[in-house]
Amino acid sequence: MTATGEMEGVADQPVAGFDPNAPPERRHHHEPVSERADHPVAIAVDSVSKVFDSTDRRTVALEDVSFEVRVGEFISLIGPSGCGKSTLLRLVSALDQPTGGRITVNGVAPIEARRRREFGIVFQSPVLFDWRTVDQNVALPLQVMRQPKKQIERRVEELVELVGLGEFRRHYPWQLSGGMQQRVAIARALTFAPPFLLMDEPFGALDLISRDRMAGELLRIWSNAPGTTVLFITHSIPEAILLSDRVVVMSARPGRIVTTVDIDLARPRTEAVRESAAFYRYENELRRLLVQSEAARE
Amino acid sequence: MTAGVTAAPIRVIAPRTRTAGLARAGTTLLAVLAIWYAVAALLRLVHDPGASKLPFPHEVVSAYITYSGTFIEAAWQTGSRAIIGFFAGLGLGLLFGVVIIQSRWLEAAFVPYVLASQMIPLVALVPIVRAVLRDADLVRVYITAYVSFFVVTIAVLRGLRNVSPAALELMESLNASRWTTLRFVRLHAALPYIFSGLRIAAPLSLIGAILVDFLGARNGLGYLLVASLTLGSSQSANLWGALVLSMALGLVLTQLVAIAERRMSFWQPAFRTEARA
Numbered sequence: 001m002t003a004t005g006e007m008e009g010v011a012d013q014p015v016a017g018f019d020p021n022a023p024p025e026r027r028h029h030h031e032p033v034s035e036r037a038d039h040p041v042a043i044a045v046d047s048v049s050k051v052f053d054s055t056d057r058r059t060v061a062l063e064d065v066s067f068e069v070r071v072g073e074f075i076s077l078i079g080p081s082g083c084g085k086s087t088l089l090r091l092v093s094a095l096d097q098p099t100g101g102r103i104t105v106n107g108v109a110p111i112e113a114r115r116r117r118e119f120g121i122v123f124q125s126p127v128l129f130d131w132r133t134v135d136q137n138v139a140l141p142l143q144v145m146r147q148p149k150k151q152i153e154r155r156v157e158e159l160v161e162l163v164g165l166g167e168f169r170r171h172y173p174w175q176l177s178g179g180m181q182q183r184v185a186i187a188r189a190l191t192f193a194p195p196f197l198l199m200d201e202p203f204g205a206l207d208l209i210s211r212d213r214m215a216g217e218l219l220r221i222w223s224n225a226p227g228t229t230v231l232f233i234t235h236s237i238p239e240a241i242l243l244s245d246r247v248v249v250m251s252a253r254p255g256r257i258v259t260t261v262d263i264d265l266a267r268p269r270t271e272a273v274r275e276s277a278a279f280y281r282y283e284n285e286l287r288r289l290l291v292q293s294e295a296a297r298e
Numbered sequence: 299m300t301a302g303v304t305a306a307p308i309r310v311i312a313p314r315t316r317t318a319g320l321a322r323a324g325t326t327l328l329a330v331l332a333i334w335y336a337v338a339a340l341l342r343l344v345h346d347p348g349a350s351k352l353p354f355p356h357e358v359v360s361a362y363i364t365y366s367g368t369f370i371e372a373a374w375q376t377g378s379r380a381i382i383g384f385f386a387g388l389g390l391g392l393l394f395g396v397v398i399i400q401s402r403w404l405e406a407a408f409v410p411y412v413l414a415s416q417m418i419p420l421v422a423l424v425p426i427v428r429a430v431l432r433d434a435d436l437v438r439v440y441i442t443a444y445v446s447f448f449v450v451t452i453a454v455l456r457g458l459r460n461v462s463p464a465a466l467e468l469m470e471s472l473n474a475s476r477w478t479t480l481r482f483v484r485l486h487a488a489l490p491y492i493f494s495g496l497r498i499a500a501p502l503s504l505i506g507a508i509l510v511d512f513l514g515a516r517n518g519l520g521y522l523l524v525a526s527l528t529l530g531s532s533q534s535a536n537l538w539g540a541l542v543l544s545m546a547l548g549l550v551l552t553q554l555v556a557i558a559e560r561r562m563s564f565w566q567p568a569f570r571t572e573a574r575a
Contacts, residue, residue: 127462127464
């Protein structure tokens, strides 16, 4: 299958998202980065700035930030705390408005994209409802969207199995470990097959081991959901390299984009890729860029 | 990957805890009875026995047996109206709280008056309401509803805001309507607040209903109290019988609220783990 053939399908239905009935060859479509580069633009951030004004001070959270994300890309944002990564994610999902510049999502304003329910969001904390079981928490978006009961049941079962919580479907969030809770949150974000997955340090609260495991699972889940564009915020350089097509490096106060690094590692990627020389090179390069951006500020 | 974590079914209230609770309650009851006997005996030594103000517990029990019809009827008159009023107040309070929280303006306009109206002494309010409504049953329902309404309203206003900003943003990101967010998130989050309000409202409602009996009704627990009081020490067993019955009724109502709370907001941290006996 050629890249152009692939593109037509995506271009026709950029918002269709995950189709579980798609033939297997479509489901494992991830071509090298260079080919995905000519996918249609999914998110366009154009000289966006965000200033928080309070009575006694003025905080410039983002200054002149521009970048594009293509359909089906996995993009990570890394940078020190206070570099406006989370703010950027909030602007893209219309949870907040920029003070300058423009953002378009699939060609429309973020608020319009939200009305079309194009965003699945995973926060740093799982934000589960204690009165709902795992199944019921995962079902929430579909219930909000008034889907038929039978359909919800089928989809929920599928997703809960996908994140490996099949045994815990009737448990309540407070009966699960932190990692399991975060998996419920991920399953919930995926239930309605949103074309965009926005993740704000989703593994931030996990220990190193479960963190690595979750990253691997996220890769697997993403490769089963073609056309899903992911915007992923992390503090972890290796995590960003393992997951992403591109890594956007940001600096703090004011939040700016320092540079964007293409991660040219073949997919599907496994844990083994962490041992490769290329991986080390990316790690060193990104670390150098982060340190530089810090130094430039002082 | 999930080894070591077993799929344990949830048991909200452990039976062992429940028996332990009953045992404790029984011990307390026995202690109270013992003290009662002691004080009653002491009073009889100091005072003229015939004019005793405090009957022995067994005399109260025999009054219950002799006048069982009277006591049951009185408890029913007051208790049933108190419960009706309690639920009416709960429903109205919920509705009012939900409506008023929709706008800051509405809240600012009404809540101060809600608070101020709670300052009106019931003793002053009851005769006014009586003069308007006339029927004692209606007045009882009105007053109990009035009392629980305010407690519930305040609890609802607090509770509906007891939602993490992240939860609201999650709902927002799903483009959920206000109503959906209310139904799926806010009302659940408000439950603990509403129930602690109800625990206060339940006995208050009963007191309100008894007060109505007091102030000119011709039946009910409060009437029984007043009647026994005016008839003098010969009726002291009846007076204490009515008092104990009111207390028992209050306890039952609060217990019912507690049971409902455990069932409906079982997910609260306080109810999660089996309490260690």
